[in-house]
Amino acid sequence: MSRQRPREVPVARDDEVTVSIDGFGDGPDSLGKFRDYVVFVPGALPGELANVRITSATRKFGRGELLGIERASPDRVQPRCAHFLHCGGCHRQHQAYPAQLRSKQERLQRVLDRALGDATVDVEATVAAAGPYGERHKVVAHLLHDRDGRLVAGLHRARSPELEAIHECPASDPLAWDLVERTIELLNGLPHRAWDPWFAPHELLRSVLVRTTTIGEAHLVLVATKPDVPGFGDLLDELHRAGATTISVNHNDGDPARLLGPHTERWSGPPFVMEPLAGVRYRIAPTSFFQTSPRMAERLVEHVLAWLEPRRTDVVADLYCGVGLLTLPLAQRARTVFGIERNPHAVADARAAAADNGLDNVQFRAGHVAGWLAACRRGELPRPHLVAMDPPREGLGQDVVDELAQLRPERLAYVSCEPQTLLQDLQALQAAGFDVVRAVPFDMFPQTALVESLVCLEARR
Numbered sequence: 001m002s003r004q005r006p007r008e009v010p011v012a013r014d015d016e017v018t019v020s021i022d023g024f025g026d027g028p029d030s031l032g033k034f035r036d037y038v039v040f041v042p043g044a045l046p047g048e049l050a051n052v053r054i055t056s057a058t059r060k061f062g063r064g065e066l067l068g069i070e071r072a073s074p075d076r077v078q079p080r081c082a083h084f085l086h087c088g089g090c091h092r093q094h095q096a097y098p099a100q101l102r103s104k105q106e107r108l109q110r111v112l113d114r115a116l117g118d119a120t121v122d123v124e125a126t127v128a129a130a131g132p133y134g135e136r137h138k139v140v141a142h143l144l145h146d147r148d149g150r151l152v153a154g155l156h157r158a159r160s161p162e163l164e165a166i167h168e169c170p171a172s173d174p175l176a177w178d179l180v181e182r183t184i185e186l187l188n189g190l191p192h193r194a195w196d197p198w199f200a201p202h203e204l205l206r207s208v209l210v211r212t213t214t215i216g217e218a219h220l221v222l223v224a225t226k227p228d229v230p231g232f233g234d235l236l237d238e239l240h241r242a243g244a245t246t247i248s249v250n251h252n253d254g255d256p257a258r259l260l261g262p263h264t265e266r267w268s269g270p271p272f273v274m275e276p277l278a279g280v281r282y283r284i285a286p287t288s289f290f291q292t293s294p295r296m297a298e299r300l301v302e303h304v305l306a307w308l309e310p311r312r313t314d315v316v317a318d319l320y321c322g323v324g325l326l327t328l329p330l331a332q333r334a335r336t337v338f339g340i341e342r343n344p345h346a347v348a349d350a351r352a353a354a355a356d357n358g359l360d361n362v363q364f365r366a367g368h369v370a371g372w373l374a375a376c377r378r379g380e381l382p383r384p385h386l387v388a389m390d391p392p393r394e395g396l397g398q399d400v401v402d403e404l405a406q407l408r409p410e411r412l413a414y415v416s417c418e419p420q421t422l423l424q425d426l427q428a429l430q431a432a433g434f435d436v437v438r439a440v441p442f443d444m445f446p447q448t449a450l451v452e453s454l455v456c457l458e459a460r461r
Helices: 097-119 174-187 232-241 294-308 327-331 344-356 369-377 398-407 419-431
Strands: 016-024 030-034 037-041 049-057 061-071 138-145 151-156 163-165 205-212 218-224 246-251 263-268 273-277 280-284 315-319 336-341 362-366 386-389 411-416 434-442 452-459
Touching (some): 016 037, 016 061, 097 419, 097 434, 138 163, 138 174, 151 174, 174 218, 174 232, 232 246, 232 263, 273 294, 280 344, 294 327, 294 386, 294 411, 294 434, 294 452, 315 327, 315 369, 327 336, 327 344, 327 362, 327 386, 344 362, 398 419, 411 419, 419 434, 419 452
Parallel strands (some): 037 061, 218 246, 315 336, 315 386, 336 362, 386 411
Antiparallel strands (some): 016 030, 016 049, 030 037, 138 151, 151 163, 205 218, 246 263, 273 280, 411 452, 434 452
16 A cells, blocks of 8 residues: 655655755754755765655655765764764764864854845854864763663753663763763662653652863762662762762752752762863852853853953943853953843852952842843943843843843843854844844854854944
């Protein structure tokens, strides 16, 4: 019996076809064509002819699984990790690193062209990572059981909540990955099992999170469905010997999509790890946001400072400031700096770091950015001449853009990790009277399709 398919769709599920790969989509997949029908394929490169098995087909596009390459790109290289394309942590290990940098530059250029139209600017070359591997200093391994019932590390598969058991991660800082593996090895000596939201909702162990710094400190967080993990205290000495500076337990019995719950208890070591970057020593608590690659964070700080050029007469605002990555080096140069951040734990770290660095011209406020910008407009905080901002993935929001339009700072430095919301925010900022002058991509996440970017704007005269 023949399969039924819509007349407009030339393929059906399980068909094996040859697809011409034209480029990359906005996510991790390559974008190909079969008889003018769009097919997204992971693991293929622009310019290749790929043999593909169709895994889904809708009226607008299909998705496929790579079976083989008939004509390879000169940019194709051998992936370094055995789990490439099985877990969703990397997208581009099959692409030579210089080509990865070019593709990120091209992706940001497409965003600017769509957002700005005739007012677009040429995107500068991508700032390369210190190395194409080993740059992820924050590592999260979800816990699952292998066929022998032992706890092992797992990462989510691409576009799936299912976990893939992994035994290596060359994209991660070696100290961080080794500490993850040693932690899981020690947890196997306890009588606890891995939590699963569908099949084991009453079990205890969820995830292991490790953040390392460039000076070799490491914060280890065990995520569990209860605040007490019997026997875990007996492992602390071994975990310290394995490299953990600070050890905490996070209690998360909620949403499977959320890594951390609201309560974290420190079991051993200081309440933070230290990260020295750009002449500043930062305090990082386990639940505070900090860039995944510290070395690339330092390059980002350098570019922000070069664009804003704060003087001793300037007031500077740092919106969504986190633990003060941009705030503190800006305060070393400006008259007054204030940072705004929703996470009160990050604000506490930022205040302590300001004191550690001898900075008395900086203040931090916890709360919503739009509300504190309105306070600037009312005179309750000084009006900023310069603004840095590193919003979350959902972007600024129109209320923040409206406040910036009324305050009209001279220059803006917008740091983005999400091209789609960057597109929307640039359109709103352009309509509010700010022009884009420069755009620089940074390879904060080598071996992935993710693009970190700095967009430099100035108030229209």
